[in-house]
Amino acid sequence: xxxxxxxxxxxxxxxxxxxxxxxxxxxxxxxxxxxxxxxxxxxxxxxxxxxxxxxxxxxxxxxxxxxxxxxxxxxxxxxxxxxxxxxxxxxxxxxxxxxxxxxxxxxxxxxxxxxxxxxxxxxxxxxxxxxxxxxxxxxxxxxxxxxxxxxxxxxxxxxxxxxxxxxxxxxxxxxxxxxxxxxxxxxxx
Amino acid sequence: xxxxxxxxxxxxxxxxxxxxxxxxxxxxxxxxxxxxxxxxxxxxxxxxxxxxxxxxxxxxxxxxxxxxxxxxxxxxxxxxxxxxxxxxxxxxxxxxxxxxxxxxxxxxxxxxxxxxxxxxxxxxxxxxxxxxxxxxxxxxxxxxxxxxxxxxxxxxxxxxxxxxxxxxxxxxxxxxxxxxxxxxxxxxx
Numbered sequence: 001x002x003x004x005x006x007x008x009x010x011x012x013x014x015x016x017x018x019x020x021x022x023x024x025x026x027x028x029x030x031x032x033x034x035x036x037x038x039x040x041x042x043x044x045x046x047x048x049x050x051x052x053x054x055x056x057x058x059x060x061x062x063x064x065x066x067x068x069x070x071x072x073x074x075x076x077x078x079x080x081x082x083x084x085x086x087x088x089x090x091x092x093x094x095x096x097x098x099x100x101x102x103x104x105x106x107x108x109x110x111x112x113x114x115x116x117x118x119x120x121x122x123x124x125x126x127x128x129x130x131x132x133x134x135x136x137x138x139x140x141x142x143x144x145x146x147x148x149x150x151x152x153x154x155x156x157x158x159x160x161x162x163x164x165x166x167x168x169x170x171x172x173x174x175x176x177x178x179x180x181x182x183x184x185x186x187x188x189x
Numbered sequence: 190x191x192x193x194x195x196x197x198x199x200x201x202x203x204x205x206x207x208x209x210x211x212x213x214x215x216x217x218x219x220x221x222x223x224x225x226x227x228x229x230x231x232x233x234x235x236x237x238x239x240x241x242x243x244x245x246x247x248x249x250x251x252x253x254x255x256x257x258x259x260x261x262x263x264x265x266x267x268x269x270x271x272x273x274x275x276x277x278x279x280x281x282x283x284x285x286x287x288x289x290x291x292x293x294x295x296x297x298x299x300x301x302x303x304x305x306x307x308x309x310x311x312x313x314x315x316x317x318x319x320x321x322x323x324x325x326x327x328x329x330x331x332x333x334x335x336x337x338x339x340x341x342x343x344x345x346x347x348x349x350x351x352x353x354x355x356x357x358x359x360x361x362x363x364x365x366x367x368x369x370x371x372x373x374x375x376x377x378x
Contacts, residue, residue: 155345158344
């Protein structure tokens with residue numbers, strides 16, 4: 001793993017504080033104290049708390065968008081696409097659980113990038129929906145209400161940030177494959 | 190539907206405000222203003238914001254506990270028990286989406302009842318887990334990692350409060366049965 005830059009270290013520490021105290025309650029002073037540096041030297045690397053939030057959320061949202069673009073274009077079945085979507089969520093979340101907490105809980109505090117974030121999220125959900133619709137049309141996926149399926153699968157994937165930190169010895173490959181099984185095949189024999 | 194008492198009206202209005210602004214940001218003054226009454230007259234019905242939070246969360250948690258007690262004792266298959274758990278979540282959530290938002294987001298602000306809430310929640314999860322374990326032992330449920338199944342199903346059910354308010358013309362029976370299908374049978378053909 002390459003060395004974190006000071007800027008990345010600031011962003012990661014901020015994400016941890018946002019998770020613990022909520023975005024609104026954290027000050028740049030708290031962040032400096034947590035890092036053991038002077039508040040003034042924070043500003044050599046970052047202009048504001050808003051810039052940090054934007055960086056955390058937008059970079060994660062863009063990772064999801066990029067991942068979904070690759071999955072959409074792959075020449076594989078819709079079930080295989082869903083497995084890849086599950087893997088995408090497990091990988092991104094395992095890599096940055098604090099950031100994912102911010103994405104889920106603090107996106108409404110975004111200022112000028114809020115609409116951009118919401119557009120990425122809507123496009124992502126739409127791509128996900130289209131995988132389900134195409135799967136139903138091709139007879140790969142059951143013909144149950146699409147919105148119920150989308151809600152059910154996405155709710156689980158969006159909750160991973162709450163659950164992954166509690167798991168010891170996380171094996172992301174194993175978790176992805178178990179979760180794909182449960183989400184795709186259900187739990188009955 | 191019977192008439193709400195003034196006390197219930199206060200509690201329901203508070204749950205709506207907690208959802209919109211977050212528990213910490215809401216004052217008794219805001220609540221009085223929202224109801225169009227004087228702050229002083231609130232105190233004829235309720236002693237504090239904490240009392241309101243306790244009433245919202247503990248009554249919901251106790252409803253889940255009661256529902257789970259009935260389901261546990263029923264002489265039906267574990268798959269049928271899971272269907273009843275899904276119905277329980279849909280019914281309680283549809284009946285009080287604001288309260289469920291508070292349960293999910295504000296439970297950490299509970300004071301003397303926090304441990305009691307956490308104990309109810311842990312017992313509920315344990316009863317849920319035992320349905321899955323018994324189902325696996327009896328060959329009704331696939332032998333995938335129990336914690337992954339529990340996390341997956343519970344995450345969806347706990348997210349209903351985010352989703353149900355967006356649905357127009359909610360039919361709780363239909364939603365329960367569609368959701369049970371998706372959670373239990375999965376989505377592939």
